[in-house]
Amino acid sequence: MYGKVLGLFLLVSTAICAQNTTYTLKGSIEDDQYNGKKVYLQQLNYTRDGFIDIDSTTVKDNRFSFTKTAQDKEPALRFISTEAPISYAPAFFLTEPGEITLTIARRNKIGGTPxxxxxxxxxxxxxxxxxxxxxxxxxxxxxxxxxxxxxxxxxxxxxxxxxxxxxxxxxxxxxxxxxxxxxxxxxxxxxxxxxxxxxxxxxxxxxxxxxxxxxxxxxxxxxxxLKVAGAPYKDITLKDPMGNNISLSDYVGKHKVVLIDFWASWCGPCIKEMPHVIEAYNQYKDKGFEIVGVSMDEEQVRWLGAIDRLNMTWPQMSDLKGWKSAAAKLYGIDSIPYTLLIDKDGKIIDSNLRGNQLIEKLHELLD
Incomplete structure (x- = not known):
């Protein structure tokens, strides 16, 4: 993650035309094994999957230094890596004019410039x-x-x-x-x-x-x-099991509390959670509660078979595109099961309620 973030960061960095001034990096390494070994001043390469050596020097008495030019308006990130054995991740600093200090240890320390x-x-x-x-x-x-x-x-x-x-x-x-x-x-x-x-x-x-x-x-x-509590729901139209258009707005905002349930027939945790969803539906469907299932399935036969097998009697929708579903993209769904509980005015109340949490919330809202 660390390397990826650095790569993404420098990928969008642009060359800056500014007056070059001098910085001196004075570094130290607490580990004696690096005395007599090299340290490398580096930047990421153009493909962002490794480093380019800018310069190197030898550690003596646990110390090393580099003197280079720096851009005075927007300092760049530079890295210090050690010669093998590598005991530390590359340390970084900003190329700001002045004297910069860097201590490489279990927790690196930098300083010296603002x-x-x-x-x-x-x-x-x-x-x-x-x-x-x-x-x-x-x-x-x-x-x-x-x-x-x-x-x-x-x-x-x-x-x-x-x-x-x-x-x-x-x-x-x-x-x-x-x-x-x-x-x-x-x-x-x-x-x-x-x-x-x-x-x-x-x-x-x-x-x-x-x-x-x-x-x-x-x-x-x-x-x-879109999934933050208090945010308004976003409408979408997909197909129901019979191939007819069906929209969330057919149910949301109709004086009912609505659970949008993202699931799939191939999803083990979804199937395991379904008895809790069915219990909540049976207990509160006559008190102003509705569910709309949004399937991440790709095969209609498996989708319809799961609806029948699990006795899911509430409305269902899908475009049978799996993770490329328009609903998944709209709501940023990257794992299932995932649920959104929507109030009678179409605003999100809560998300991802599991087990008895859904019934407890419905008791609070509808009893």
Whole structure:
């Protein structure tokens, strides 16, 4: 993941015409085994699957240094790799004018210039929050069987995760106009909300936004954003088992709570979950509850056979295109079973309720 993010980041980097100035990297390695061995100053190659050596030097007394020219407006990322045996992942720094310090260890440290200092402060905060999360997990494991502590531990962990998420978002946004901010944004997508990702991508360079990768990222997170609680549902028309057009709007917004159930006949977890869905339907279908099944099947015979075999008596739709289904693309579905619970006004209430969670939620809404 680390290498992929770096590759994607540098893929959209463009040459910058600016005055060249000097930077000196003063590095140290805590491990004595590298004395007398080489370290390499590198950048990613053009195919983004390896490194190009820019220069090399020999480690002496656990120290090394490079002096190079730097672009003074938008610093580039550069990497330091060690000669075998390789005990550390490539360390990186920003080519900012001035004296830069880099310590290669279990946790690397960079500093000496404003943006490298800023990134180190950010890294320290991330490390601190990650340590807090680990502490909470350990406490939760120890107290798991103690009544009354589970909810407290869960809330504490969620609060730290929220702070971790917000710190990554804020740092990326504050620095989005330089290489460092764009790098942090690209490496943080998996922990940010769809709204945050879409905002950051809107602020990135046109070269990224308009690239194939950029368009894929934007489309994916726009679809994910449709599944956030409070968001309005998006309508789609597919075919029912008889080949007739059927739309979500035929059922959503008709004074009923509607469960959109993404499933397939070949999906073992879907089949395993189905008795819970059937129980909920039988219990609440006369109280204002409806289900619309959206199948990721490709073969009509298997789709229809599963509907009959499982006694799924609610409306069904599919375009029989599997993962290329228009519904999967629209809602960003990349795993099943997946469900969306829609309120009477057409807004998402919750997602992916499992087991008794669905019945408990329907009890809250309809009893």
């Amino acid at each position: 943006r490298n200092n800023s990134f180190q402060d950010f890294s320290n905060l991330q490390d601190s929050l990650n340590n807090e999360i680990e502490t909470v997990v350990q406490k939760y494991s120890q107290l798991l069987q103690t009544s009354g502590n589970q909810e407290k531990m869960m809330k504490e962990g969620q609060a730290i995760m929220k702070e971790l998420q917000e710190s990554r978002y804020s740092f990326a946004k504050e620095n989005i106009n330089n290489d460092l901010g764009e790098f942090i944004a690209l490496s943080s997508f998996e922990v940010l909300t769809p709204d945050q990702v879409l905002e950051l991508t809107s602020l990135m360079r046109p070269e990224f936004r308009n690239s194939d990768l950029g368009q894929q990222v934007i489309s994916y997170y726009e679809a994910k954003n």
